[in-house]
Structure formats: C-alpha cells, structure tokens
Amino acid sequence: xxxxxxxxxxxxxxxxxxxxxxxxxxxxxxxAVLPGPGRDRLAGGEVLVVTTGQQPALFxxxxxxxxxxxxxxxxxxxxERERGVPVVPVFWVAxxxxxxxxxxxxxxxxxxxEPVKIVLRERPHEAPQLPLFRxxxxxxxxxxxxxxxxxxxxxxxxxxxxxxxxxxxxxxxNLADAAAEAINATLASxxxxxxxxxxxxxxxxxxxxxxxxLGETLDDGLTPVLVEGRLxxxxxxxxxxxxxTRRGGERFTRAQLEQIAAAAPERLxxxxxxxxxxxxxxxxxxxxxxxxxxxxxxxxSAPLFSRLGVAPQAHIPRWSAELESRYAxxxxxxxxxxxxxxxxxxxxRNAALAGTHEIEKKLVASLKRTETTAxxxxxxxxxxxxxxxxxxxxxxxxxxxxxxxxxxxxxxxxAQVARWAAGL
Numbered sequence: 001x002x003x004x005x006x007x008x009x010x011x012x013x014x015x016x017x018x019x020x021x022x023x024x025x026x027x028x029x030x031x032a033v034l035p036g037p038g039r040d041r042l043a044g045g046e047v048l049v050v051t052t053g054q055q056p057a058l059f060x061x062x063x064x065x066x067x068x069x070x071x072x073x074x075x076x077x078x079x080e081r082e083r084g085v086p087v088v089p090v091f092w093v094a095x096x097x098x099x100x101x102x103x104x105x106x107x108x109x110x111x112x113x114e115p116v117k118i119v120l121r122e123r124p125h126e127a128p129q130l131p132l133f134r135x136x137x138x139x140x141x142x143x144x145x146x147x148x149x150x151x152x153x154x155x156x157x158x159x160x161x162x163x164x165x166x167x168x169x170x171x172x173x174n175l176a177d178a179a180a181e182a183i184n185a186t187l188a189s190x191x192x193x194x195x196x197x198x199x200x201x202x203x204x205x206x207x208x209x210x211x212x213x214l215g216e217t218l219d220d221g222l223t224p225v226l227v228e229g230r231l232x233x234x235x236x237x238x239x240x241x242x243x244x245t246r247r248g249g250e251r252f253t254r255a256q257l258e259q260i261a262a263a264a265p266e267r268l269x270x271x272x273x274x275x276x277x278x279x280x281x282x283x284x285x286x287x288x289x290x291x292x293x294x295x296x297x298x299x300x301s302a303p304l305f306s307r308l309g310v311a312p313q314a315h316i317p318r319w320s321a322e323l324e325s326r327y328a329x330x331x332x333x334x335x336x337x338x339x340x341x342x343x344x345x346x347x348x349r350n351a352a353l354a355g356t357h358e359i360e361k362k363l364v365a366s367l368k369r370t371e372t373t374a375x376x377x378x379x380x381x382x383x384x385x386x387x388x389x390x391x392x393x394x395x396x397x398x399x400x401x402x403x404x405x406x407x408x409x410x411x412x413x414x415a416q417v418a419r420w421a422a423g424l
Contacts, residue, residue, distance in 0.1 A: 002405055002412050003323040007420065008391070010317040012295040014424055017314040020286035022046035022085050029195075029282050032202035033090075034184040038193030041088050048085055050076040051279055052289040052318070053092030053197075055099065056132050056179030058120050058144065059106040059165055063393040063401070064291060064318070069183060070414050071289045071318040073190050074421035079286070088193055090283060091183060095133035095176030095198030096226075096269035098233045103132055103175055107387060109400040111153040115387040118147045120175075129232030131269065133176035133198035141169050152403040161403040186410065202282075203265035209278045210268045211261055212308055214243065214254070222246060224274035224304065227260065228267040235271065273301040277310050287314040319420040321413070322392050323401070 025042045033039040041047060052072040054065045072089040080087040097103070100123040110116040121140045145166060152158050168181035176198050184194040196202060213225045214236065222235045227245065234245035236252070243252045252260075260267050270278050276298060279285055290298065298315045305312040387395040401409055 002409060003401075005321050005323060005412060005416050007416060008320045008322055009420075010292050010295070010320050012292060012315075012317045014316045015314045017079070017287050017316075018311065019083075020048045020284060020311075022048050023284045025283060026205055028201040028205040032196045032199035032205075034180060034188065034194040034196065036184060036188030036193065038088055038090070038188060038191050041086055041191070042090075042193055044086070046085075047284060048079065048083070048087045049090050049283040049285045050079065050087060050287045050289065051090045051092055051283060051285050051313070053094055053195075053279075055094045055097035055103060056176040057103040057106065058118065058175070059108075059148065059169065059397045059399055060179055060182050061103070061106065061397065063396055063398050064320070065183070066187075066398050066410070066413070067320060067393060067417075068289055068291065068318045069187050069192055070190075070410075070417045071316075071421070073187070073192055074319075074414070074417040075287060075289060075316060075424070076191070077418070078421045078424075087286075089191060090193045090195050090285075091187075092195050092197050092275075092279060093176055093180040093183070094275070095174075095180075095196060096131045096233070098129040098131050100130075100132065100135060103135075106148075106397045106399075107395045108148060108151050109387070109396050109404075110151045115395065116147075116151040118144050118151065120144050127232075128230065129234075131176075131198060131228065131233055133174050133266075135175045137169050137171055137173050137175060137178055139171055141171050145169065148399065152399065155403055157406040158403045160407065161399050164402070165399060186407070190414070198266065200266050203268065205282055206270070206278050207261040207265045207268065209281050209308070210265075210270060210274075211258060213270065213274050213304075214238075214257065216274075216304060216307065218271075218273065224271045226269045226271060227252065227257065228269075233269065272297060273304060276301050276313065277304050277308060280305070280310050280313050285313040287316050289316045289318045291318055316424065319417045320391075320393060321416065 023046050030039065030043050033042060050072045052068040054061065054068060069091050072091065076087040076089040104121060104123070105117055105119045107115050107117055120137070145162065149162055152161070164185060165182060168185065169178045177196065180194050180196050188194065210225050214223055216224055217238060218224055222237045223243070225236050226233045227236055229245050229248045229250045231248040234247050236243040236245060241254070243257060244250065276288060288298070295315055295317055302312065386392070
C-alpha cells in the first residue's frame, strides 16, 4: 500500500522562463551523458533543456535528489507540450564537489522507525580536498551495503532496492559515477539525461569558459575558478599577472593554466556562481530547478552572465513533499496517549510541517501522565517525520522508501510532481 504524499511548497517564487533558442549539443558534452532516451534526444538535433543537479553522495544522498530530478522531468514535459519543440531534462552530477564529509554517508529509516546513519569512511583532516570523482567507493562499500541491508525492513521490496544500489556502488567505481549510474538506472526511462560534469570530455567543453572566468574577480577577492593542486581543489586569486591558490599558495601563470586546460582539463572546475553559466553555455538551458539554498545564491551569478555574454536561465524552486503516512504514525501514538489530541494532528497535517511542533508541545504534557511505551511510539513517529529535526526529504535516502513501498513509489511521486509543474 502506497503512502499518501503531502506537498510542502518552497517559499521562493519562480522567475519567468525565457523562450530560449533551440540548438544542438556539442559532441564532447554528449560524450559525458549516460546512455538513455534523454541522451538520444539531445543527440537528435536542436533542443531546449531544463536542468537540475546535485553533488553525488552515498546511496544517492537525501530524497530531495530525486525530487529535483522528477521536477526537471515534469517541467520539461510541460514546456515541450506548450512550445512544440523538444525539451530535455538534464541532471548535472556535480562530481567536482570536494565535500567528502557531506557525501560519505547516508541516512536510512531503519526497520524500527529510527534513522540510521551509514558511513562509507572518513577522510583524514590533513588529506587533500579531492573532488568526489577521485574518491573510489573502495573495499568499504561492502560493509556499507551490509549495513544498509541490516537497517532496512525485511520487506518483499528490500532485495530490489539493494540490488539497484549494488549495481552502481561497486568498489572500483568512484562516488560520482556510482551516484550517476544509480540515478540513470531509475530515471533514464523517464527521459532524464544524466550528465557527468566531471568527465574529461565535459571538461574539454567547459575549458574555454573556465579560462574566461579567470578574468573575473568576485566580491570575496577570488576568481570563480578552482584548480586541483597539492591540497586538492583550491580557489584561485589574481596576483599581478599570475594566479595563486587560496589555501595552498601555489602560483600559476596564465600559460600554465591554459596548458592544464588543454592536457588535464579535469583539474579545473567552476565555483557555485560560475557553474550555472557553464551549464547554460554547454546546454540550451531555459530553466534550472533548484532547492531553497540554490534559489538564494543563484541570482548572485547574474553579473557573470552579463559580463561573459551568456543568456541566463530561469530559476525554478523544486517540488517538495513529505510522506503523509508520518502523520498517521503520530495519530496512532496520540490514540495511546491522549485521544482528545487527534484533531490537533489532523490540523497539523493540513498545515504540513508547521504544525508538528505544536503537536509535540501538547503531547509532552500528556506524556507526563502516561506510560513510557507511548513516549517511545511518539519519538519514533517524530523521528520518521522530522529525522534529526529536519524535513524528511533533506535527510533520508530514497532507499528507505523503495524498500518499503517498491519502485512504484516513483510513479506516485511523479504524478504529484506533474500536477506541481502544471500549476507553475
């Protein structure tokens, strides 16, 4: 039985979507897209593109990764119907990202309803800040997969969810490619084109824009370009006619950076403000679907678009939701604690997450007069609804839900997202 899904719209307003001009996609860019119908459509001629993206992570990271991807798919389908031209959804796998502490773990909802953290391994503090495409899953992935199996409920769908991740998260694979392959395995059939931004061919295509970015100095005194040096990824700042890395103090001439761009382009990467510009340069992008954090900083990239002569894409807040069954779980706890509060739960359900704190305040008072078993029920319900005190979609990986409800859950979510896209 599928859970009901409660949309929790993000507060940021979407910006107008430009008409855009359909065009073809360069062969180097296509070479970095994983196989599937989306790639075939990109290669088929002139298109428009709706993009989204996320840094890779263990077991594809939080649930909102899939919310982003399904949002891009739904918006692309809507625009294609309206405009009568091919519009392809593209997922930008940000394998350049070097935040291993954010990517090295996954949170799953355990069989007992409690969140369980699964860690691949830790990166030593003194280790270089390598991009995630250089971080192999390694031998540790076997233990991580075993931990995932132990944490998930023993349902009829658990084996399929585990097999899906085992196919991609292999010891010889890096974290970026593992995440890309896992997303592609589930969403390529829906038309999503999964783009490996860290691929050497993609870097060749991006190199001219990265070199142009060296001429820009942002408000923090640094360029929007990073180079992989002895300390890993490192921002460059201008120093006379040369460039010096912020952390490592390594000095590069312009000619040396041009040589790196030609011989080892994977060593160069954009910061968060230059990335959307390169995305719009490589793809005929009319809209980017992002989360609340991205909606905050993306407008800051406008000066770069203007100075480098690239047409900006619209910024569209992604679809957001929680599983409504979590309110049912709280309701069950209420019946054991204080049945008079059941109406409070229903009011909170209608107000989505805004009501959960009020429920908790009232229940705490009642719990003081009840058994400790009821307190445990409430704690588990809250852990599922707001794990670590954060919305479910920002913490728990999708495997938590595929193991409980089957891959058919994606169809249920996609239907909700399609209604969201129609109303934009």
